[in-house]
Amino acid sequence: MDMAQQKAETLRTFREIAAMEPLPERGRVAFQFVAEDPGADWDGFGEAVEDLGYDAEGFEAVDEDEEDCLEIITPEMALTAEGLWAEEEKLTLLAAVYGFIPDGWGFVGA
Numbered sequence: 001m002d003m004a005q006q007k008a009e010t011l012r013t014f015r016e017i018a019a020m021e022p023l024p025e026r027g028r029v030a031f032q033f034v035a036e037d038p039g040a041d042w043d044g045f046g047e048a049v050e051d052l053g054y055d056a057e058g059f060e061a062v063d064e065d066e067e068d069c070l071e072i073i074t075p076e077m078a079l080t081a082e083g084l085w086a087e088e089e090k091l092t093l094l095a096a097v098y099g100f101i102p103d104g105w106g107f108v109g110a
Contacts, residue, residue, distance in 0.1 A: 006092065006102070007085055014081040017107075028108040029074045029084055031091050033100040034067040040099030045070060048094060070100065073108055 017023070033045070046056040055073040074087050084105070092102050 003089065003092070007089070010085050010088055010105075011081045014084055018081075023079050023107070025079065026076050027079045028076055029079075029087060029105055030108050031072045031074075031088060031105045032069045032103045033072065033091070033095045034069050034103045035099055036096075036101045037099050042070060042098075045095060045098035045100055048098065049091065054091075067103070069103055079107070 035042070042058060046058065049056050049072050053075055056070060057073075058068065058070050060068050072091055077083055077087065088102065088105060095101065
């Protein structure tokens with residue numbers, strides 16, 4: 001996992017979105033994670049993030065081109081590029097412990 005590359009991509013994407021449309025000062029962010037291996041601990045990861053104050057929900061793939069994912073939604077936060085990255089970095093490192101890798105993010109209700 002190349003965290004420097006992931007951070008650069010996240011910051012670039014955030015800035016591109018913010019340039020296209022005004023973002024609210026505060027909001028929630030949904031991060032999607034997929035299992036990196038068949039032995040990923042879905043329940044353990046979900047419980048761990050919920051214990052930290054996040055909402056977590058699993059989604060089964062509806063197409064064969066997709067993967068099952070665990071979506072983790074932050075509490076309301078300041079919507080800044082650095083704030084978003086701080087959350088993504090923390091969740092990515094925790095996800096690795098349970099066998100998951102990041103698969104994207106989006107704003108909830110923004």
